[in-house]
Amino acid sequence: MAYEAVIGLECHIQLNTRSKMFCDCPAAFGAEANTNVCPVCLGLPGALPRANRAAIDSALRLGIDRGEITQYDRPLCEGGALPVGSGGRQRSFELIRIHVEEDTGKSFHPERFGDRPVSRVDFNRAGVPLLELVTQPVFRETAECSAFLTGLRRLVRWLAISDGDMEKGHMRCDANVSIRPAGTTQLGTKTELKNLNSIRGVEKGLAAEIARQKRALEAGETIEQATLLYDADHDKLAVMRSKEYAHDYRYFPEPDLPLLRVSAVWIAQARESLPELPWEAERRLETEFALSGEVASIVGTDREYVRLMEDLARAGVQPRTAANWVANVVIAHINRLGIDVGGFRERVPLAPFATLLTRIESGQVTATAAKSLLEEVLDQGADPFTRFTSGGQAVSGDDVLLPLVRAVIAENQGPVEQYRNGKTATLGFLVGQVMKKSGSQAVAQTVRELLVRELSEPAAT
Ligand SMILES: [Zn+2]
16 A cells, blocks of 8 residues: 655754853853753752743744744744745745743763762753744655755754754754555554654654554554654664653643743844845845846855855856856855855955956856866965966967867867768867867867867868
């Protein structure tokens, strides 16, 4: 039987606030155990928590765009949807809610104290603000989940509320999944996968669990509601707890927490502080600069890419050239070198970089030569000011190029014959051969013109 999966995601996003949710303790990582604590985040009786305005602000920034803000009540934001690119098209995935919560302490066990086994607890993380974002069970394919998480990561980085790195624990994800015969509407029994710690892990863990549920149903078994842990290294699932404990979290209202009132003014301020959002930037790049959807979506993966592209355009580079270079060249170098856009801009200052790109446009340097110059600057520490403004001078003079053109014609009689017999597509190949001989410094248009002229003459005897 064909089955379809029904998947919902619950994401926890660690906010990059300086202090914890309800006290002034630092939210930073890496301190010695139990040094960033106080009576509030230890939950001692009599402590008076105060809500962190920056954390609520971050939730509002994400929530304003994605849903309705609910006042005087939990959760902070309800409904809404996150648009993301999936399978080459834009899709919106509906949300149930976004709310703010606190991270917990971390336990280490068992350890030894003398000859006794002990557990130790570090409360440094306790009280660090997290955003919880829960989707409707709208996903049918595991690839949709990765597309959603990639889009969510882009958004939280874009809004500068979190680094959103799953591998580093800035973003964590649980997934619930059930399967049902394709074409039916009744939901099957769902299981929950906990603490998936990479986008790839979410996809693989879900695939493993969907396969497990299929095998169980096909063997005539029923699916038990359960919480599972996925071990990405060994592609293995383990049951963490079964149904009877699943809801035994003992939730109760915290009597010491102040009632949070989010005023209309506060919401309006958060709305005003929102930057242009990633999908808005993409659309604008497409319409304002006539970029292809593909290039716009690559440049639109990061606000800093958009900024670099627009700074280059302001410095006189054709916007399409700037966008293509950011999308096809700059990002590859950034990933290869493991740096960010700021690091790239330090090594490759804007003014000489813009000069280099305008020299390509005016035919003073070929794109290939420009790429080599960029590598010289990035990898060999060459000076961008001198190399970009005068290096890699393109060759366009007949005196230099004509001997190369004639040599290529002499060495490639087969393609030359085909061209003369009307198969003009071989011209591109011959242009490429001349470019190679010139060390990629020849101006392609001049080479093309010279080839056409030479080839139209009667075959040399
Ligand atoms: Zn504290």
